[in-house]
Amino acid sequence: MPPIIDCVAVTKRYANGQLALDSVDLSIERGEIFALLGPNGAGKTTLIGAICGTVSMTSGTVSVAGTDVVRDFRAARARIGLVPQEIALDIFASVRTTVAFSRGLFGRPADPAYIERLLRDLSLWEKRDARIVELSGGMKRRVMIAKALAHEPDVLFLDEPTAGVDVNLRRDMWALVRRLRSEGATVILTTHYIDEAEEMADRVGVIDKGRVLLVEDKAALMRKLGKRRLTLVLHDPLSALPESLAGWPIALDEGGRRLVYAFDASADDTGVPTLLRRLAEAGVAFADLETTASSLEDIFVDLVGAGS
Ligand SMILES: Nc1ncnc2c1ncn2[C@@H]1O[C@H](COP(=O)(O)OP(=O)(O)O)[C@@H](O)[C@H]1O
Ligand SMILES: [Mg+2]
Structure with missing residues (x-):
């Protein structure tokens, strides 16, 4: 089957000269959950905009289910549900009206039973007659999702769906995405959280500075990203590493007060027990320790090489 979304050489230069997308090629398969991972400013929102027709491309083409998004904007757009990064709602309309109206905008016949199910699924049914202005931020975000799904799109875009949302909403959102997938929808989400x-995701694309650096199955990518860091807060600052640790991927930070060791958490031998033993043998004592997943920044350094 042809991809549900096909981006070919998509380039966007904003009027101020900013190159936000640099010849992006990306195909999304029908029925997958695709995560577009990248730091702030990478071009994620711009790419979604190009696909949804809200950002005019400088060059390149995008098709949705075989329909060109520029030549046949309305037909392509009708297949897409978009939950933008920023909340944008008519604050004086009711929840149900907002969602039902959005369905009508796409020329779909009214379907109160469908709207009810959608509102129930998103824990909005109790609030169906509330005006948007009366809702909490989390509830408004749920309305944004219901609105995006009101016309039964084939593809749902979620732009940073869980940035700044509470744990409950995050959990509900993830459950909803899984259910949509089980019903055959395609979901594309952007995030700067690796854990998300x-x-x-089934597949992950990494984007930075307007370029897609890689697209891979999640499992393979996570193996690559599976680096962790062990930080030891030392009792006494060290000016140099013990000789028994020469050549280890260890850095001394904060004037030798912290020792930071990078390791592969999925490896059979992480090196951590050996590290701790050698430090003890060298008489290096520590007051505290923590391990953290490597940051996206570290990963980019890994992926594209330092200084690129
Ligand atoms: N309307 C705009 N005008 C000019 N530059 C923009 C505009 N929107 C985004 N940019 C720039 O384009 C780049 C990509 O932005 P964006 O797509 O919002 O990234 P992301 O969603 O990954 O954070 C950034 O450098 C951003 O400052
Ligand atoms: Mg964005």
């Missing part, structure tokens, strides 16, 4: 990509 890890939790949700």
Whole structure:
């Protein structure tokens, strides 16, 4: 089957000269959950805009289910549900009216039973007659999702769906995405959280500075990203590493007060027990320790090489 979304050489230069997308090629398969992972400013929102027709491309083409998004904007757009990064709602309309109206905008016949199910699924049914202005931020975000799904799109875009949302909403959102997928929908989400990509996606694309650096199955990518860091807060600052640790991927930070060791958490031998033993043998004592997943920045350094 042809991809549900096909981007070919998509380039966007904003009027101020900013190159936000640099010849992006990307195909999304029908029925997959695709996470577009990248730091702030990478071009994620711009790419979604190009696909949804809200950003005019400088060059390149995008098709949705074989329909060109520029030549046949309305037909392509009708297949897409978009939950933008920023909340944008008519604050004086009721929840149900907002969602039902959005369905009508796409020329779909009214279907109160469908709207009811949608509102129930998103825990909005109790609030169906409330005006948007009366809702909490989390509830408004749920309305944004219901609105995006009101016309039964084939593809749902979620732009940073869980940035700044509470744990409950995050959990509900993930459950909803899984259910949509089980019903055959395609879901594309952007995120700068690796754990979100890890939790949700079948495939992950990494974007930075307007370029897609890689697209891979999640499992393979997570193996690559599976680096962790062990930080030890030392009792006494060290000016140099013990000789028994020469050549280890260890850095001394904060004037030798912290020792930071990078390791592969999925490896059979992480090196951590050996590290701790050698430090003890060298008489290096520590007051505290923590391990953290490597940051997206570290990963980019890994992926594209330092200084690129
Ligand atoms: N309307 C705009 N005008 C000019 N530059 C923009 C505009 N929107 C985004 N940019 C720039 O384009 C780049 C990509 O932005 P964006 O797509 O919003 O990234 P992301 O969603 O990954 O954070 C950034 O450098 C951003 O500052
Ligand atoms: Mg964005």
